[in-house]
Amino acid sequence: MTSVAPTPPSVTARVPAKVNLELLVGAPRSDGYHPLSTVFHAVRLYDEVTVTRAQEWGVSVTGSQSLGVPLDESNLALRAARRLAELGGVEDAVHISIHKDIPVAGGMAGGSADAAATLVACDALWGLALPRTQLDQAASELGSDVPFLLAGGTSMGSGRGEILAPVLARGTYHWVFALSEGGLSTPDVYAECDRLRAGRRIPDPTPSPEMMQALRSGDPRALGPALTNDLQAAAISLMPALGDVLDAGLEFGALGGVVSGSGPTVAFLAEDHESALDLAVSLTASGAVQDVRRATGPAHGAQVLGASRTA
Numbered sequence: 041m042t043s044v045a046p047t048p049p050s051v052t053a054r055v056p057a058k059v060n061l062e063l064l065v066g067a068p069r070s071d072g073y074h075p076l077s078t079v080f081h082a083v084r085l086y087d088e089v090t091v092t093r094a095q096e097w098g099v100s101v102t103g104s105q106s107l108g109v110p111l112d113e114s115n116l117a118l119r120a121a122r123r124l125a126e127l128g129g130v131e132d133a134v135h136i137s138i139h140k141d142i143p144v145a146g147g148m149a150g151g152s153a154d155a156a157a158t159l160v161a162c163d164a165l166w167g168l169a170l171p172r173t174q175l176d177q178a179a180s181e182l183g184s185d186v187p188f189l190l191a192g193g194t195s196m197g198s199g200r201g202e203i204l205a206p207v208l209a210r211g212t213y214h215w216v217f218a219l220s221e222g223g224l225s226t227p228d229v230y231a232e233c234d235r236l237r238a239g240r241r242i243p244d245p246t247p248s249p250e251m252m253q254a255l256r257s258g259d260p261r262a263l264g265p266a267l268t269n270d271l272q273a274a275a276i277s278l279m280p281a282l283g284d285v286l287d288a289g290l291e292f293g294a295l296g297g298v299v300s301g302s303g304p305t306v307a308f309l310a311e312d313h314e315s316a317l318d319l320a321v322s323l324t325a326s327g328a329v330q331d332v333r334r335a336t337g338p339a340h341g342a343q344v345l346g347a348s349r350t351a
């Protein structure tokens with residue numbers, strides 16, 4: 041006699057945010073996409089996504105960063121659940137509750153993170169146990185940052201960011217994130233980048249030896265000056281206050297600072313836990329930023345939490 045393992049009524053997955061330690065952007069291709077060479081780094085700033093069997097598909101959002109998250113079919117988590125149902129031949133609906141601590145439209149890939157968490161949570165809820173290659177394929181169809189949020193750690197990304205390759209990275213890094221009021225639209229930032237670089241010859245993006253060496257060394261003093269983002273000038277051009285935030289963080293002792301992805305979150309690297317605390321306090325007191333978060337990296341990718349865990 042065979043027995044079928046009971047599946048749980050709901051599953052929660054936790055997923056980190058990302059920061060791009062290096063983001064090199066090539067000239068736009070004929071299909072409009074920009075070829076990238078990037079180093080993704082997952083940090084311990086998390087969203088939690090709970091999927092629950094339901095009569096109808098739906099999504100709700102709570103948490104410190106819930107403002108501005110769409111609750112309709114454009115929500116990336118909902119799209120991820122529907123895609124996985126299709127792949128697994130599942131006809132049941134789920135309700136998705138997102139507890140959001142990753143800034144929205146902040147350049148930390150919060151939407152992609154929720155999609156990655158939803159993929160692993162629904163896979164567990166429906167007992168699919170899909171092969172990793174199939175989850176990765178679904179992830180890259182949902183968005184170019186989603187495969188990295190499944191993987192976590194520190195990785196190189198090429199193509200549109202969805203082609204991942206391992207990178208030798210040592211150490212734990214202490215980050216302080218300066219959040220700004222309002223988000224920046226990723227397409228707007230790329231368009232501004234193209235405008236600022238018009239007429240210039242743009243080299244094909246390739247990883248810099250400085251970044252690779254810094255990551256191998258595990259030394260934050262080497263990583264600080266190596267942080268690079270080709271979108272930074274465009275983000276500052278659209279939101280000039282970001283220049284002041286960068287100056288303030290460096291003045292307060294950060295080893296390096298960089299706009300995260302398409303911004304407007306600014307990531308500062310600190311020497312250690314104590315320095316990160318000091319930096320966070322100084323940035324908060326300066327009034328130059330809307331909010332401050334501290335997190336270490338690297339972090340694991342999207343992971344299902346233990347069945348007994350409810351909060």
Ligand code: ATP
Nearest residue numbers: 115116144145146147148149150151152154226301
């Ligand atoms: P990236 O760095 O990947 O370009 P981002 O961090 O700047 O993205 P996100 O927080 O991923 O920005 O959100 C970008 C847009 O995606 C939001 O403005 C929102 O309209 C939409 N979106 C869809 N689903 C989600 C979600 N689950 N969480 C947040 N935003 C979402």
